[in-house]
Amino acid sequence: MTIKEIKGHIASPKGFIADATHAELKFQKLDLGVILSQVPAAVAGVFTTNKVAAAPVKLDQALVAGGVAQAVIVNSAIANAVTGDEGIRNAKTTQRLVAEKFDLNPNHVAVCSTGVIGKQLPMDKIALGISKLSAENSHPAGFAQAILTTDLVEKEVAYQVELGGETVTIAGVCKGSGMIHPNMATMLGFITTDAKIAQPLLQETLSEIIETTFNQITVDGDTSTNDTVLVLANGLAENQELLAGTADYQIFKTALTLVCQTLAKKIAADGEGATKLIEVTVAGAPDAVAARMIAKHIVGSSLVKTAIFGADPNWGRVISAIGQVSPFEVPDIELTIQGELVLLHATPVAFDQADLSEKLKEKVVVIEADLNQGEQSGTAWGCDLTYKYVEINALYHS
C-alpha cells in the first residue's frame, strides 16, 4: 500500500478551488473563505455535540442529510451561535448569496462559522465579501489563513494514493486553538478528495475515523457550539467507485485517517498558549473505547498539563488521572514517559529525574501507559497548560 504525503493544499484534488477575502469582519485580515467543487460532490460531516449548536451547524446537518455539496463558505469572526431565528435566516441568506454568485443549488452550499457567540452576522459585509470571491484564481493558502482565529499557524495536509491505476488525492485544512473573541476553542476541518465514493460509505468512514482522530484531541476540555468537519468527494479522479471491504477502500480509509490525524495533531500542537504537543497512548485495555477515554482524560488533566509545562516528570499525576476514570482496576500498570520507564507492575521504578526533566523540554512529549488488562489501545493528543493560556483567555474581553 503506497500512501504518499505531498506538498499540497485543499485545492490539490482535481476539480476543487479555494479562495478568500477580507470582508471587514476583522481588522486587516482574511476572514471569509470558500471551497468550490466543479461538480456536485458526496458530502459527509460530523458536528459538535453541544446542545447549543450554532445556526450554521443546523444548516449543515440538513445538507449532509441531503448527501450533496458543491461549496463551503466560512467566516472566522462571528460564530452565529445563540442568535435565534435571525441567526438561521442569516445563515440561509449566506447560502443563497454563495449559490447566486457561483450558480449553484443553495442546498449544496455548506456554511461554517467561528468567532464570538451571541452576535448577529453583519449581512451587508458578508454580501460584499461573497461578491469579491472568485471561482477563477484558486487561492488555497488564503483560505487556510481566512479560517484561523487565535491559531498561530495554518494547518494543511495532503496525501496521494493509487487506486486501480488512478491517482487519488485527499487534502485537509483546519483551524483550532481558540478564538480571537474567545468563547471557546472551535475547530473547523475541511477535507476534499477527488475519490469516487458513495455518500453513505463516505459518511460511515468519516464517522469511524473521527473517533480516533479529531475526537481524541483536547485543548481545554471545552466543546464548542460550532465544531464541524466536512469531507467533500467529487469523484473526478475517475477511480472505480470505492466499495467497503475492498483493498482500494482500505487504502483510501487509511489515507483519510492520516489526513484527519495529522490535522488533529496540528490543532493540539497549536492549542492556545501551548509550548508542547502531548501524545498519550493507553495500551493493554479490555476495550478500545475505554483506552481512548483514559488517554483523553490524561491529556486533558490540568495537573498533567502544568507538570509538562514545567518539565516535571510527575508520574503520580498521570496515574491519578488514570485512576479517576478507569472503569477497571489497574494493579499491573506500566508507565513510560519520553521512553523512560517510571512505573512497572504498579510500582515506582528509579529513574534519573534531571535527565527525564531535560527530555520533557522537547516539543513533543510522549506518555505511554500499559494497563496489562487486555489487547486494545487508544491515543489522544493535547498540549501543555501555560501562563499564556490564562493570559489569552483572561485578558481578552468579550
Added chain:
Amino acid sequence: MTIKEIKGHIASPKGFIADATHAELKFQKLDLGVILSQVPAAVAGVFTTNKVAAAPVKLDQALVAGGVAQAVIVNSAIANAVTGDEGIRNAKTTQRLVAEKFDLNPNHVAVCSTGVIGKQLPMDKIALGISKLSAENSHPAGFAQAILTTDLVEKEVAYQVELGGETVTIAGVCKGSGMIHPNMATMLGFITTDAKIAQPLLQETLSEIIETTFNQITVDGDTSTNDTVLVLANGLAENQELLAGTADYQIFKTALTLVCQTLAKKIAADGEGATKLIEVTVAGAPDAVAARMIAKHIVGSSLVKTAIFGADPNWGRVISAIGQVSPFEVPDIELTIQGELVLLHATPVAFDQADLSEKLKEKVVVIEADLNQGEQSGTAWGCDLTYKYVEINALYHS
C-alpha cells in the same frame, strides 16, 4: 429550629481533643496531627472513587465498615499512594503506634495522608512524631495547620444546636486546595460531634449530604487518590439517640449539612492560585442530579474560570458549557451573572459591560442559570484559573 455558628474548632464537641507536631516530614512546619475521642465513637466515611486509592483509604474503608473510631492520625507530606504492600504495612504500623501511644484498639484508629504520590512513609519519623503527640494539651489550631499542603488558610467551622434540651456541637476541619474535584476531591475533611446517633444512620446522613456539598466543588477537575471525609460522633452530649424522621434528626442533619457546605466553600475559595470563589446555581432542571452536574461543569470550565479571573462577563462561555453536558435542550434558558440578567428566553439581553466587569472583580462571583425545564436545582462551587495556578503546578517539582 436554632442552629448557631460558634467560634469553635474540631475539639469543641465534648470529649474530643486534637494535637499536632512537627515530625520532620516537611521543613519547619506542623505535619502530623491527631484527633482523639475520650470514648469510642460511631464513625461514618466517604472516600475517593479513584481506582488508584491510597493505602490509608483502604484501611479507613475497613474501619468505617466496622463502625467505630476513637482516633484519626493525619500526615500532610506523603500520600502513601501507589506504594504497594509496603504502603499498606506502613499504614497499619501507623495505626498500631497510635493505638499503643493512647491505649486504644488499633482497629479504632483511622489513618489519613495527603502529599506526594509513590513515596514510602519514613516510619522512623512517623514513630517519633507519634511519640510527641499528647492527649493532655488539646491543640486544635495546630491540627488545622498540620493537615494543610498548598492551602493558604486553615479551614474550620463549628455549629451548635439544641436537641431535646441538650446542647450538641458539630465541628469540622479540612484541607483542600489542589486536585480538587471530589468524588471525592485531595481533600481531607474531619468532622466531630458529641451527638448520639447510631452508625448506620450517621453513614446514611453523611452519604446523602456529601452529594450536595463536598462533591459539588472543583478546583481543577482532578480527583485525588486520598480523598476522605470522616465523621466521628461520640454521644457525649447525652441527647436522646437521634432517629430518622424526627425533628431533632432534621435539625442535626441541617447543621451537619451547614458544616460540610461551609468547609466545601472554604476549599473552593482557597483553590490553588484562586483570587475568587465562584458559586454557580442551575435551577429549573427536570432533576436535581442533572442540575448539580451542569453547575459543576460550568464551575469547572477552564474558559469560564479564566473569564472570571479576567473579570470578563463572557456569558457565551457559560451557555456553551451548559450545552456541552445538558442531557436536555435549553430553548428557554435565562442567565444571570452577579445579579445582572444577560440572557432571557435564550436570547441576549443588553447590559452594561463595564459595570458588570466591575462587579466581577468582587471576591465572590455568583452565576445563576434557570433552564425553565423543571423544578429542581443544584449548586456548585469553584474558583478562577490564574497565572498562580499554573505557577504552583508547573514550578513545583515532584
